[in-house]
Amino acid sequence: MRITSRVSPAVIAAFALLIFGQTANAQGVLWETYRDAGVAQYRAGHYPEAEKLLRTALQDAEAYNPSGGRVAKTLNDLALVYEAQGRYAEAEPLYIRALQMMQQLRGPDDSETATVLSNLASFLSRFGKLEEAEALLNRAVSDVETQLGPNHYKTSIVLNNLAGVYSELNKFDQAENLYKRSLAIAEATFGPLHPEVASRLSNLAVMYTELGRFEEADALYRRALPIREAQGQDHPDTSQIINNIAFLYFQMGNYDRAEQLFKRSLTVWERVLGPEHADVGTNHKNLADLYLETGRYDLAEQEFKRTQQIWEKSLGMEHPYISVLLQDFANLYFKQGKYDLVEPMLTRALIIIEKIKGPERAEMAPPLKALADLKRAQGKDDEAKLHYARALAIREKLATTTPNDRKALNDLAWIQATCPDEQFRDAKKAFENANKAYQLDGGKRCSDYNTLAAAYAENRAWDQAKEWATKALERAKSGKAKRLIPERLKLYEQQKPFRDEGTELQAQNAL
Numbered sequence: 001m002r003i004t005s006r007v008s009p010a011v012i013a014a015f016a017l018l019i020f021g022q023t024a025n026a027q028g029v030l031w032e033t034y035r036d037a038g039v040a041q042y043r044a045g046h047y048p049e050a051e052k053l054l055r056t057a058l059q060d061a062e063a064y065n066p067s068g069g070r071v072a073k074t075l076n077d078l079a080l081v082y083e084a085q086g087r088y089a090e091a092e093p094l095y096i097r098a099l100q101m102m103q104q105l106r107g108p109d110d111s112e113t114a115t116v117l118s119n120l121a122s123f124l125s126r127f128g129k130l131e132e133a134e135a136l137l138n139r140a141v142s143d144v145e146t147q148l149g150p151n152h153y154k155t156s157i158v159l160n161n162l163a164g165v166y167s168e169l170n171k172f173d174q175a176e177n178l179y180k181r182s183l184a185i186a187e188a189t190f191g192p193l194h195p196e197v198a199s200r201l202s203n204l205a206v207m208y209t210e211l212g213r214f215e216e217a218d219a220l221y222r223r224a225l226p227i228r229e230a231q232g233q234d235h236p237d238t239s240q241i242i243n244n245i246a247f248l249y250f251q252m253g254n255y256d257r258a259e260q261l262f263k264r265s266l267t268v269w270e271r272v273l274g275p276e277h278a279d280v281g282t283n284h285k286n287l288a289d290l291y292l293e294t295g296r297y298d299l300a301e302q303e304f305k306r307t308q309q310i311w312e313k314s315l316g317m318e319h320p321y322i323s324v325l326l327q328d329f330a331n332l333y334f335k336q337g338k339y340d341l342v343e344p345m346l347t348r349a350l351i352i353i354e355k356i357k358g359p360e361r362a363e364m365a366p367p368l369k370a371l372a373d374l375k376r377a378q379g380k381d382d383e384a385k386l387h388y389a390r391a392l393a394i395r396e397k398l399a400t401t402t403p404n405d406r407k408a409l410n411d412l413a414w415i416q417a418t419c420p421d422e423q424f425r426d427a428k429k430a431f432e433n434a435n436k437a438y439q440l441d442g443g444k445r446c447s448d449y450n451t452l453a454a455a456y457a458e459n460r461a462w463d464q465a466k467e468w469a470t471k472a473l474e475r476a477k478s479g480k481a482k483r484l485i486p487e488r489l490k491l492y493e494q495q496k497p498f499r500d501e502g503t504e505l506q507a508q509n510a511l
Contacts (some may be wrong), residue, residue, distance in 0.1 A: 001142035031060040031070055038411065039077060042197075044271065045235045054078045069112075076116050083123060084236070086314050087275040095120040099225060100233060101352055111154065112320035114143040118158045125165050128320035128356055134169065137162040137384040142408050153196075156185035160200060167207045170407055179204040198227035202241050209248050212446060212477045221245050236279075239268040243283060252288070253479020255294055262286050270413070283326060292332055292481070304329045320363075323349040334370075334502070339378055344369050362398055365391045373502025376420060388424050391415065399433065409437035410451050418500040430455040446475040456495040467490040 005268055038053030054077050061070035079094035101122055102113040121136035140158045148154055160287065163178035190196050205220035228238040246261030266283040273279060288303030304325065330345040335405040346367045353363045356483035372387035395412040402408050416430035434455040449472035455463035469489040476482045488498045 022236075031057050031064065031074075031269075034060065035074060035077065042077070043082055045232075045237065047081055047273075051080045051085075052079070052264050054081060067101065067104075069102075069105055071103065072098045072116070075101070076119060079123075080119065082107045083126075086273065088123075088126070088315070092123060095123055098172070109143050109146075111144050111147040114140040114158065115154065118161055122161045122164070125168065127315075130165055132169050132317075134162070134165050137165060142224075151185050151188065153185065153189045156182045156189065156196075156200075159185070164203060167210070170405075172207065172211060172310070174209055176204070179207065182241075182364050193230075195226055195227060197229060198224040198237075198241070202228075202244060205248070206244055209244070209251060212251075213250055214248060214477045217248055221248065228328060234268055234272055236269065236272055239265045239272070241277070242268075243279075243286065247286060249477045250290055250293075251480075253482060255290060255479070259287070259290055262290065276310055276313055278311060278314040281307045281314065284310065285328075288332075289328060292328070292335075297336060300332050304332065318352050318355060320352070323352040323363070323367075324351075327370065330370065335375065339374060343371070346374070360394055361395060362394065362408070362411070365394045368394070369415070370502065372421075377502065381421075385423065387420060388419060388421050392419070404440060406437045406440040406445075406448075409440070410447060413437060413451050413455055414500070417451065417458040417499050420499045421462075422502050425458060427455070427458040430458050439486060446472050446477065446481055449475060450481075450488075453488065453492065454498050457492050460497075462495050464493055 002043075005265035008057070024388065029262045038050045038057055041050035041053060046299045058071065058074045058078060061068065062072050064070060075094045075098040079091045079098065082088070082091035082094065089387050094482070095116060095391065099116040102110070102116050106112050117136050118140040121133040121140065124136070125133035129400045137158060139275060141155070141162055144155050144158050159182040163175045163182060164316065166172070166175035179200060183197065183204065186194065186196045186200050190256070192240045201220045201224035205217040208217035208220065221244070221456050225241055225245065228235065228241050232236060232359065235257065242261050243265040247267060249255075249259035249261065262283055266280065266287070269280045269283060284307040286304045287414055288307060290495040291297070291300035291303060307325055308322075308329070311319065311325060315321060326345040326349040330349070333339075334340040349367045350364065350371075353361065353367070357363055368387045370389035372384045372391065375381070375384035375387060395408070395415055398405070398408040409428075410433075413430045413432075413434035415424065416426045419425050431452075434448070438452055441448055441450070449468050453465050453468035453472060456462075456468060466489060469485060469492055472482045473482070473485045473489065493497055
């Protein structure tokens with residue numbers, strides 16, 4: 001069963017959240033004192049202490065003027081603290097209230113309004129509301145650049161956040177440009193060893209890991225980690241970057257080192273954030289995926305169950321991460337032949353995606369393909385055909401509506417070349433779409449070579465299939481790619497095409 005999802009909860013890109021500057025005022029000494037102290041505790045990762053101080057600051061601000069700017073600023077700060085603690089239901093109304101107040105006090109296009117706007121957008125992106133977040137952040141960028149200039153540190157922060165959303169939307173070229181610009185501003189403003197610089201370095205490394213640019217990611221992490229460690233080994237941001245580095249090692253196939261670092265990050269996060277925090281769930285999910293990849297199925301099941309408990313409690317029953325978790329969990333049971341446990345998970349994953357995104361989004365195709373694989377394994381070929389047909393229709397529509405989207409074309413070509421049901425294969429179209437995807441990307445990704453090899457094999461062009469599979473192997477970076485591509489190359493040497501029978505997780509994005 002091949003399952004992928006665009007949403008990737010394995011690594012955590014740090015949205016840079018904006019805190020208002022201070023305004024000296026003799027009448028606001030008490031408010032400033034408590035607020036300054038609360039912000040300092042927040043930056044140090046001491047969230048309960050920050051909450052207490054900011055609550056006191058809020059009381060003083062409301063006593064002075066319940067509809068004034070002090071209240072709006074403190075609400076924003078308190079929302080940041082709640083979000084860091086995973087108390088999302090409490091954070092969101094504070095962001096909304098702060099934004100409404102700032103719009104009334106300063107106007108919708110003011111840079112201070114943009115501060116709250118950026119924070120709210122980053123919060124929304126956490127829950128998969130990416131298009132909404134993108135629109136808000138584009139507006140915030142425009143407002144901040146206009147009022148503060150293109151090289152202001154607030155501009156850097158909003159650019160970083162917009163880059164994070166672009167990365168989630170697979171707009172990687174745009175994301176890379178914004179990350180680099182944000183990094184340059186942060187280095188010029190704060191110097192090369194500031195935590196804000198570490199945040200930008202880590203975020204760019206997260207994206208490079210996703211793109212398979214592992215050496216570049218490793219170099220960025222080597223710069224960022226010492227900066228974070230200077231904040232303290234138990235600082236949540238230090239644990240975050242260790243988790244992300246562990247994921248890089250996992251992708252590279254260094255499973256022992258990855259496991260050590262995942263466990264190290266988990267220990268710190270459980271102690272500092274508590275065992276029920278969403279980020280703790282991320283660590284458990286990463287361990288589950290590692291155990292699944294290395295065949296330790298009992299341990300994988302334990303970690304998947306723990307992740308599900310944490311995420312359903314902290315994020316809600318219908319968060320996009322839950323759909324990702326359910327698909328990976330279903331894959332574990334599929335590998336074990338526990339088919340009765342697979343279908344309920346995939347069905348629930350589809351319901352979540354359809355409710356959040358709609359019935360024809362790219363995220364629907366992988367679990368539909370997985371359901372088809374399940375039905376085929378159960379001998380229910382007619383039901384399998386229905387799911388294959390729906391998955392293929394989604395891929396075809398996306399490739400048609402976004403003709404310059406390399407990923408959409410590559411995903412379509414993969415089904416057309418490798419679907420185990422001949423009704424849905426099309427050798428000619430598979431080659432055309434795979435070749436166009438390769439041309440659009442300039443041959444940067446191993447997955448393009450791998451799909452072209454499968455397309456040549458479907459066309460019975462065995463020499464070309466072997467040639468392109470060999471090229472894919474030469475470019476393989478991930479441990480999974482290095483394991484899977486030789487198996488496919490052997491098939492082509494035997495003049496056999498590859499059939500995606502559903503025995504492996506989707507390796508295309510990891511290639």
